[in-house]
Amino acid sequence: MHAFVVGVAHYPYVGKGLGTGPARRLLDDLGQVTVPEPSAREIAEWLLTAPRQPDDPPIGTVEVLISAPHPVKVRASGGAPVEVESAVHENFRAAFRRWLRRCEASRDNVAIFYFCGHGWRHGDQLLLLEDLGEDPELVLANSVDLGVLRARMHLTGPRLQAYFVDACREVPMDLTLSGSRPRALVDVPEPDGPLHPVDAPVFFSTAMGHSAFGDGGAATPYTEGVIAALEGLGACRKGGQWAVTTSSLAAHLQNIIDWNQVGEGNQEVRIEGQWAGRGVLHSLAGAPMVPFRIGCSPPGTPLPERVTARAMISPSPVSSVQVFEANQGHLSAGFYEIDVAYPPDSRFTGDTILWQIDPPNEVLSLTVRSRLPDRS
Structure with a gap:
């Protein structure tokens, strides 16, 4: 070159x-x-x-x-x-x-x-x-x-x-x-x-x-x-x-x-x-590190307190788990199970999603729901 x-x-x-x-x-x-x-x-x-x-x-x-x-x-x-x-x-x-x-x-x-x-x-x-x-x-x-x-x-x-x-x-x-x-x-x-x-x-x-x-x-x-x-x-x-x-x-x-x-x-x-x-x-020597941000739907719903990404490798998940306490970060390109956590006193919760992380960047779109009231 x-x-x-x-x-x-x-x-x-x-x-x-x-x-x-x-x-x-x-x-x-x-x-x-x-x-x-x-x-x-x-x-x-x-x-x-x-x-x-x-x-x-x-x-x-x-x-x-x-x-x-x-x-x-x-x-x-x-x-x-x-x-x-x-x-x-x-x-x-x-x-x-x-x-x-x-x-x-x-x-x-x-x-x-x-x-x-x-x-x-x-x-x-x-x-x-x-x-x-x-x-x-x-x-x-x-x-x-x-x-x-x-x-x-x-x-x-x-x-x-x-x-x-x-x-x-x-x-x-x-x-x-x-x-x-x-x-x-x-x-x-x-x-x-x-x-x-x-x-x-x-x-x-x-x-x-x-x-x-x-x-x-x-x-x-x-x-x-x-x-x-x-x-x-x-x-x-x-x-x-x-x-x-x-x-x-x-x-x-x-x-x-x-x-x-x-x-x-x-x-x-x-x-x-x-x-x-x-x-x-x-x-590259390996998979690139890809920047991501968290997006929530419907618009206006609060961002989660914590995001957990579990790397998935067929045929079974591996133990690689990364936890983010900010709503952005970097993940190695690959397939992940994404879980979110809200504070215990929050009335919101989010679903677990599966997501393919690819370059150049990703917005992880979360569906946020209202938490069902405790009937106990």
Whole structure:
């Protein structure tokens, strides 16, 4: 597995009144952002430290570029933090070529690309690098056309590729008026025959024409969701074990983000690109731990005082019993008998239920009844 991780949290040429006409309006519409630094660092460190199972391709290399107002260091497994280069166009172009060369060494490699920073939509997705607007007359020169990058990877890259883009996808009218284009990263030759099939989804953090989400100096909800999904909440059963595939990640990522942002917003993940859904991005050593919450019916009935979960393994229950005195927690994926308890003086009681706990999360829906009066 070869990864390329980019975060841009420093744009020295935006909001300075540089240039004229469309270029000036484009640059002045952008502001400084803080979330790409922690987001890219967390992704890079997860890739460098996450345990890999015997069936997984080992981590080969992780190219990291992060721009911030200060030097940025990334910690690898068992090593001292390493300072990384900034995400200016020259560095991006060199790192992309190194990544491409490593990826295309074998069709059996796995290619991972992650970007967090400003973005626009202009034909395809544009990724805006630190030195955007260095020359206002060529305002888009220091941006990256994701479509061109992906086209080059499709020609000679691995069968399995995954792209994660945490950036705005708004479509400013001034992009068309500016007449500027991104500088070339690499030549994209005409194919000399049919393209080989690839499993290469693009996981966008937001819908086309919309802004991305992020607040403060912490990693974005999208990035936290991607990491949680890769760690196991995006997994499915595959060949007798749990694994995160491109299709299971696609099915679960939105639910993971929604679960962590209850009542907070309407971030909508969009998945594009060419993908078959069978590629394995990460295998697990065992069943994932799945978050759950308790829900009661009818609405308005009180939550129980205690929840007991008994693991069931055919043909008989095992002795594994977990007791929760809160109305949320984590259970290993599997089949459970769920029992609830109310205080002795409560007029409510609940039925025992059987429930299959599966990733990415579960709401255990309890039917609550009024306790029959004591007739003794």
